[in-house]
Amino acid sequence: MKRGKVVMKRIENAASRLVSFSKRRSGLLKKAFELSVLCDVEVAVIIFSQKGTLYEFSSSEMALMLCFAAGTNPLRCILPFSNMSIRVCKSFAARN
Numbered sequence: 001m002k003r004g005k006v007v008m009k010r011i012e013n014a015a016s017r018l019v020s021f022s023k024r025r026s027g028l029l030k031k032a033f034e035l036s037v038l039c040d041v042e043v044a045v046i047i048f049s050q051k052g053t054l055y056e057f058s059s060s061e062m063a064l065m066l067c068f069a070a071g072t073n074p075l076r077c078i079l080p081f082s083n084m085s086i087r088v089c090k091s092f093a094a095r096n
Helices: 014-039 062-069 090-095
Strands: 044-048 054-058
Touching: 014 044, 014 054
Parallel strands: none
Antiparallel strands: 044 054
């Protein structure tokens, strides 16, 4: 059975949009984890919800990965959001 194409436009129904966000967020975090394990690569994903909730996944220390990606020496890198409370997606963590 074939799936239909998904039209890329904003979902107007708030409840449907929240469900879609939750499912797609979990799928994206799962794929990031799989990519890091199967290909032995460093992966970092940062997601901000519509309300500003932060979800993240990293295969190693997030701050070090961001410093590396920015081309900055990790010993001298000062992240402006390093004091921010970071919460991992609970549904993703529960699956692993």
